[in-house]
Structures are given as C-alpha cells and as structure tokens.
Amino acid sequence: MDFQPYPFEKLQALIKDIPIKAGRITLTIGEPQFPTPRSICNALKESVDLLNKYPKTTGEDYLKQAMLGFVKRRFNVDLDTTMLIPTFGTREVLFNFPQFYLFDKKSPVIAHPNPFYQIYEGASIASRAKTIYMNLTQENNFMPSLTKEQMQKCDLVILNSPNNPTGATMSLEALKQWVKNALEFDFLLLNDECYSEIYSSEKPTSILEASVAVGNTHFRNILSLNSISKRSSAPGLRSGFIAGDSEVLKAYMQYRTYIGCASPLPLQKAASVAWSDEAHTESSRIEYAKNLKLAKEILCKKISNLPIPKETFYVWLPVKDDLAFTRNLLEQENILVLPGSFLSRTDVQGENPGSNFVRLALVYEEAVIKDALLRISKWI
Structure with a gap:
C-alpha cells in the first residue's frame, strides 16, 4: 500500500x-x-479494577445508553440500539469502515473533501478505491459538491462538517440536499462530525437531523461519526461512535468482532460520564x-x-x-x-x-x- x-x-x-x-x-x-474535567478523570481512576476483564466489541450498555442520550439531547434524534455502535475513537472507523463497506464493490469509488483529514485518503488506498476530490476553495465558500455524473459513480461519500481544516459548516438545508442525493443516487453518505460541539453561537447540525427532516427516519444510506476528543478535552479516552443506517451497522458490527478494537472497561466508564454530561x-x-x-x-x-x-x-x-x-x-x-x-x-x-x-x-x-x-x- x-x-x-x-x-x-x-x-x-x-x-x-x-x-x-x-x-x-x-x-x-x-x-x-x-x-480533562475531573469527573471524567475520577471515573477512570475509580474503574481501574476492571482491567482484569475483557471488554465486549459491542461496547457496554451503559456507554451505548450515554451516547444515545447525547444524540437525543443534542440533536433531538431518537435512535434505537441497532442504530449506534460505540467505537475506539473515530480514526479507526474512518480507516476500517470503508474497507468493510467497499470490499465487495467491483470498482469502488470514494468522494471526500480536499483538503482533508488524511485518514480518508488512507482508507481509500486500503480499499483500492478511486478517489473523487471535492475541492474546498474560497470561491465555493469551502463547501463540498459533486456533479450528478460523479454521484452516479460513488459508493461512499465522506463529508466533514464542521470542517477540518477550513472551519466551514454546512447548513441544515445543505445537509438535507446531501441526504436526498444519497437516496436518489444510492450512495452511502457519512458525515464526520467530530467538531460538532466546538461552536461560538449556533449549534452545528448533524446529518442525522437532516435525515429526519427529509423523512428518512430509518437513516437509509446515512451515517454520522462523533467523538468526545474535542468536546471533552479527552482524546486519550478514544471514545467515539458511528450511528445511522441499522442495516449497514449490523453487518459492520459483525466485521468489528474480528478487528480487535474494543475499548478497555475503565475507558468506557470514564467515557460514559463524558457523554452523559453537557455542563463540562x-x-x-x-x-x-x-x-x-x-x-x-x-x-x-x-x-x-x-x-x-x-x-x-x-x-x-x-x-x-x-x-x-x-x-x-x-x-x-x-x-x-x-x-x-x-x-x-x-x-x-x-x-x-x-x-x-x-x-x-x-x-x-x-x-x-x-x-x-x-x-x-x-x-x-
């Protein structure tokens, strides 16, 4: 590679x-x-005795419930337990999910922003995929776009809103159009939302909210990624989730049992405290x-x-x-x-x-x- x-x-x-x-x-x-807030650090210290137990790949129920609660409070979106998988941060997901999803595609095609978080490129290379760059420029206000012809070719489209490195954030209307495009052209749409909790005034919109807004309440072809790394000043906890289309996630969960990305239980305990609290x-x-x-x-x-x-x-x-x-x-x-x-x-x-x-x-x-x-x- x-x-x-x-x-x-x-x-x-x-x-x-x-x-x-x-x-x-x-x-x-x-x-x-x-x-990192003391409540999170204390939860980690108080859980060290759990190191003598193997963590489940699926994540502990208390962590999943904390994440589901965050999605409900923050985005007013109700997910059931089949619609969310706790992950070991989001970097590992961004690298291995495309390999899982594109494995059976004959000539896989990924589209992602340019500039970008380099793991997107690594995933494309590891998946033997062709990449379509969505250039972010001053002229297009750093907003990604694809032509109809490009969307017809895509298997997976990765968005990143709020965006690293430009800081540009897509509106609800723009995200709704992307959801419609994913349904019309039948590509999987994944939004990397790891900066959703760093904002000055208006709260950034999730792709999950946009999906509900267009009536796609089962989140067909739609996935969101989020993390507490920036939100809770806790990148070392490696706690994130992937949420949305339950049919895709069911197969991905089976795949994850083979790749060994389970989070240690003390980290899950501390992460559940972080996901459950907004004040910090x-x-x-x-x-x-x-x-x-x-x-x-x-x-x-x-x-x-x-x-x-x-x-x-x-x-x-x-x-x-x-x-x-x-x-x-x-x-x-x-x-x-x-x-x-x-x-x-x-x-x-x-x-x-x-x-x-x-x-x-x-x-x-x-x-x-x-x-x-x-x-x-x-x-x-």
Missing part, C-alpha cells in the same frame, strides 16, 4: 534544519490544551470562542475578507507560499503552523486547494493565542 507520510512527518522534514528554541508555540495539531463542555467552548474572536479582531485588520469560522478552533489562513511562510514564521517568531499543501492533494485538473494556506489550531488559553496572533499578523 502506497501511503503518503502524515502531514506532521512532512512538517518535521520541512523544518529539520531549524534549531529548536525554548518557548515555541505550536499551532499545528488539533489537540485540546485544556485539562461549556468552559472550553467559551475559550475557543474567545480565540476565534481574537483571530477576527487581529487577522482581519490585515485580510479584511478573511472568513473566521464560528465553529471548530481552526483558522485557514491564506499566505503567498505556505512552505516558505511556515519556515519563516518558525525562524523569526518561534511559532509553528501547518502548511495547507500537506493537508490536500493535486486533483486531475492540477489544482491543489490547500496550497498557499496554513492551518492555525487555536487550542491554547487566550493569552497565548493573542500573543501568537499578533506576531503572525506581522507576516501576512
């Missing part, structure tokens, strides 16, 4: 000759820098909103039409040369960002929509982010 190096491997190669200095501010990775998410959400507000105040003085998102914690910053900008910023300001060209691919028309952008992950406290943004603004 011809996998490309991960973006962070490419970044290390790009900056390998630049000496490491104390005080570096790293804005490259979407890893929350706020502490508010403090970090407020901090991320402050950081995005700072980005608007500081960066838009230099780029007046820069779209600062109200969701996620990313800024997709246009620059003249993303590789040179990254090196220069590190050398001059000791701030490390991620080149956009490392997050995207050149399409058949020769266009790379990530070129000449850098991604800023605003995951630190307000004072650190303000300092970093003021220094970055000098170079744009």
